[in-house]
Amino acid sequence: MKSDYPSDVLRVFNKWAPFYDVVTLLAWRIREKVFSFASPEKGAKILDVCTGTGKQAFAFGRRGFDVVGLDLSEKMLRIARRGNRHENVRFAIGDAEHLPFKENHFDVSCISFGLHEMPCFIRKKVIREITRITKPHGKIIIIDWALPNGKIKKFLFYHFVRFFESKYFPEFIKADLQNLIEKSGLKFSRSWESASGCVKIWKYEKA
Numbered sequence: 001m002k003s004d005y006p007s008d009v010l011r012v013f014n015k016w017a018p019f020y021d022v023v024t025l026l027a028w029r030i031r032e033k034v035f036s037f038a039s040p041e042k043g044a045k046i047l048d049v050c051t052g053t054g055k056q057a058f059a060f061g062r063r064g065f066d067v068v069g070l071d072l073s074e075k076m077l078r079i080a081r082r083g084n085r086h087e088n089v090r091f092a093i094g095d096a097e098h099l100p101f102k103e104n105h106f107d108v109s110c111i112s113f114g115l116h117e118m119p120c121f122i123r124k125k126v127i128r129e130i131t132r133i134t135k136p137h138g139k140i141i142i143i144d145w146a147l148p149n150g151k152i153k154k155f156l157f158y159h160f161v162r163f164f165e166s167k168y169f170p171e172f173i174k175a176d177l178q179n180l181i182e183k184s185g186l187k188f189s190r191s192w193e194s195a196s197g198c199v200k201i202w203k204y205e206k207a
Contacts, residue, residue: 001139002156005017011149018098021093021174024105025062027147030112030194030199030201031055031059031112032059033192033194033201034059034110034112034141034143034201035059035063036101036107037109037141037192037203038060038110038139038141040060040065040108040178041072043072043093044065044066044107044108045065045066045067045068045105045107045108046060046066046067046108046109046110047067047070047099047101047105047106047108047109047110047134047200048060048068048069048070048110048147049070049096049098049099049110049114049126049130050070050071050072050074050112050113050114050117051071051080051091051143052073052076052112053080053083054069054077054079054080054083054084055088056069056110057069057080057091058089058202059087060061060085060089061086061088061089062086064088066088066089066123067086067088067090068091068092068106068133069089069091069092070091070092070094070099071091071094072096073094073150074093076185077082077091077109077144083192084171088121091202092155093187096111096126096129096130096180097122097125097126097129098128098129101133102133103132103137104106104133104134104136105133105134106133106134106138106140107134107135107138108134108138108139108141108160109130109133109134109138109139109140110140110142110143111126111142111143112143113143113144113145114126114143114144114145114148115127115142115144115172116144116145116165116166116167116169116173117168118140118172119168120173121179123180124184127180127181127184127186128184131184131185131206132150134206136206137201137203137205137206137207138184138205139189139201139203139206140203140204140205140206141201141202141204142170142177142181142192142202143200143201143202144177144200145161145165145169145172145198145199145200145207146173146193146198146199146200147197148196148197149195149197152172152198153197157198158173161198162174170197177202178202181202181204181205185207186204186205186206186207187204187205187206187207188202189203189204190205191203
C-alpha cells in the first residue's frame with residue numbers, strides 16, 4: 001500500500017518548524033501531565049517519538065532522565081538541538097515506522113500528536129514499533145486529539161481542527177484508537193482529558 005506520507009508530513013512540519021513552539025505554547029500543561037502519567041523510575045530510559053522541537057523530551061530531561069527524541073523533520077530537530085540544555089537528552093532523525101533501536105530498550109515511550117498525522121496502516125506499524133522497543137512492563141504514553149462529549153462540541157471541534165490538520169485526521173478521529181492499541185499487546189492503564197475532552201492522554205503497559 002502506497003501513501004503520500006511521509007512527504008506530506010515533512011512538507012508541513014518543515015514549513016511550520018520556525019513557528020511550532022509559539023503554536024504549541026499552551027501545551028506545557030500537557031507535557032507536565034505526561035511526565036506525571038509516566039512516573040518513570042530512577043535510571044529509566046525514555047523515548048519521545050515525533051519529538052518535534054523537543055519540548056516533551058525536555059520535560060523528562062530536566063528531571064535527570066536519559067531521553068532520546070526522534071523525529072522525521074531535520075528542521076524541527078535543528079530547533080530542538082539549539083534549545084537543548086541537557087547532556088542527558090539527545091535527538092536523532094528517524095522514521096517512526098522503523099525505529100532504529102533494539103527490542104525492549106526503553107522503559108517509557110511516548111508519542112505526542114503524531115498518530116493523527118498518519119494513514120491507518122502506518123499508524124498500526126508505528127504502534128507495533130513503539131511496543132517492540134519498549135521493555136516488558138514498560139509504559140507507553142500516547143497524546144492526541146479526541147472527540148469531546150456533546151453533539152455540538154463534536155461538530156465544532158471536528159470541523160475546526162479538520163481545517164488546519166492533515167488529510168488523515170478525519171479517519172483518525174473516527175477510528176477506535178484504543179482497540180487498535182490493545183491489539184498490539186498493550187494493556188490499558190488510565191487516561192486523562194484536557195481542553196474539554198479535545199486532547200487526551202492514554203497510558204498503556206506492555207505485557
